[in-house]
Amino acid sequence: MRALVFEEFGGPLTVRSVPEPRPAPDGVVVQVGASGICRSDWHGWSGHDPDVVLPHVPGHELAGTVAAVGERVRSWSVGDRVTVPFVCACGHCPPCREGAGQVCLDQTQPGFTHWGSLAELVALDAADVNLVALPEGMPFATAAGLGCRFATAFRAVTGVGRVVPGEWVAVHGCGGVGLSAVQVAVAAGARVVAVDVSPGALELAAACGAEHLVDGAGDVPAAVAELTGGGAHVSLDALGAAVTCLNSIRSLRRRGRHVQVGLLPPAVGRPEVPMELVIAGELAVLGSHGMAAADYPAMLSLIEAGRLHPELLVTRRLGLDDAGAALAAVGREPGIAVVTSF
Template structure:
C-alpha cells in the first residue's frame, strides 16, 4: 500500500510503498477513501504522544469500505461503508460495559498505537464495538470529519457541556474542532464568541454563526466578559495550549463550565489554572475525549436532516502526495483538510 510515513519525530514525511495490514481476529482492514489531517496527527509527528513508535504512519480521522474481516467479527462484511471513532475501545472492561468507550483503559488508536489512515489501508480493532455504518448519501470526505474533530466537538458541546439555548459559549481556537464546536453550539441555540489569531479562521466562525469574534492576542477574558455581559456560561479550549486553557477558565461567569478538548502535551508547558477563581465562582472543569461509536446515531441523524453541516468545514481536498506538507503546515489553512486520493 501507499502510505505517508516518518522515521524521526519532526523529521521528513514521505510517501512510500509499505506492507498492507492484516485484520486481527476481532478486527477489520478498511480501504481508506478519505482521511482528515488533524492537529493530533501533528502532535504525534512531533513526538508528543508516548504511544507512537517509529517508523510510523499517522492518520486517525477516516472513512472507507471494509476490505478484510477477522474471523471473529460478526456485524461487518467486505464492502460496508464505515467510519470509526479515533478511540477504539476493547468492549470488555468496566468502562466499556458502562458505555464509556471513549475512556477505555485498553483502547487502541489508529495513527498512534499502530499505523494509521494516511494510507490506502488501515487496521481497526474490536470492529463489532467500534465501527459506525455510514448512510449512502453521506460523502466519504464529510464522513472522515466524524472520526475525530466533528464528533469530538459534538460530544463536548452537547453531552459534556450540556449547552442550552440562549447560553453564551466561548470557543478558544477555531481550527477543525473549534469551528465544529461553533457550528454545533449555534445549532443548539447558543450565542457563540469565537477566539483565534487568524483572520481566516474568525471569518469562517462568523460564517458558521458566531455572534462575535475576538483576536487571540487581545485580553481575551476581558473581551469575552464585555461581549457576554459577565462571562461565558460555557468555554471550550479546542486548541490545546497553556494560554488558551487559562483564558478559557478566566472567560467564565460564576458557575460556568470549562471544557478541555484540545490536547495539552506536558512537553509544551502546563497551563496555570486559576484555582482560586474556580473555587470562588464555583466553576466546573471538564474533560472531553472523543465519542463512543454507540453515540453516533444522534449525530448522524442531525447531519441527515441538515441541522448540522460538517461538509461546510471541509475546505480542502488533497492527494496523499500532498499530505506531508499539509501535516507539517498544520494550522496554516482554515477549516479541515481531507486526503481523498491515495493512488
C-alpha cells in the same frame, strides 16, 4: 500499499510502499476513502505521544470501505461503508461496560498505537464495538472529519458542556475542533463567541454561526465578559495551549463550565489553572476525549436532518503525495484538510 511514513520525530514525511495490514480476529481492514489531517497527527509526528513507535504511518480521521474481515466479526461485511472513532474501545473494560468507550482502559488508536489511515489501507480493532455505518450519500470526505474533530466537538458541547438554548458559549481556537464546536453550539441554540488569532479562522467561525469574533491576541477574558454580559456559561479550549486554557477558564461567569478539548501534552507546556477563580466562582473544569461509536446516532441524525453541516468545514482536498507538507503545516491554514486520493 502506499502510505505516508516518518522515521524520526519531526523528520521527513514521505510516501512509499509498505506491507498491507491484515485484520485481527475481531477486527477489519478498511480501504481508506478519505483521511483528515489533524493537529493530533502533528502532535504524534512531533514526538508528543508516547504510543508512537518509529517508523510510523499517521492518520486517525477516516472513512472508507471494509476490505477484509476477521473471523470473529459478526456485524460487518466486505463492502460496508464505515467510519470509526479515533479511540477504538475494547468493549470489555469497566468504562466500556458503562458506555464510556472514549476512555477505554485498553483502547487502540489508529495513527498512534498502530499504523494509521494516511495510507491505502488501515487495520481497525474490535470492529463490532467501534465501526459506524455511514448514511447513504454521505461522501467519504465529509465522513472523515467525524471520527475526531466533529464528533469530539459534538460530545464536548452537548454531552460534557451540556449546553442549552440561550446560553453563551466561548470557543477558543477555531481550527477543525473549534469550528465544529461553533456549529454544534449554534445548532443547540447557544449564542457563540469565537476566539482566534487568525482572521481567516474567524471568518469561517462567523460562517458557522458565531455571533461575535474576538482577536485572541488581546484581552480575551475582558472581551468575552463585555460581549456576554458577565462571561460565558460554557467555554471550550479547542486548541490545547496554556494561554487558551487559561483564557477559557477566565472567560467564564459564576458557575460556568470550562471544557478542555484540545490536547495539552507536557511538551507544549502545562497551563496555570487559576484555582482561586474556580473556587470563588464555583466553576466546573471538565475534560472531553472524543466520542464512543454508540453515541454517533444522535449526531448523524442531526446531519441527515440538515441541522449540522460538517461538509462546510472541509476546505481542502489533497492527494496523499501532498499530505506530508499539510501535516507539517497544521494550523497555518484555516479549515480542514482531507486526503481523498491515494
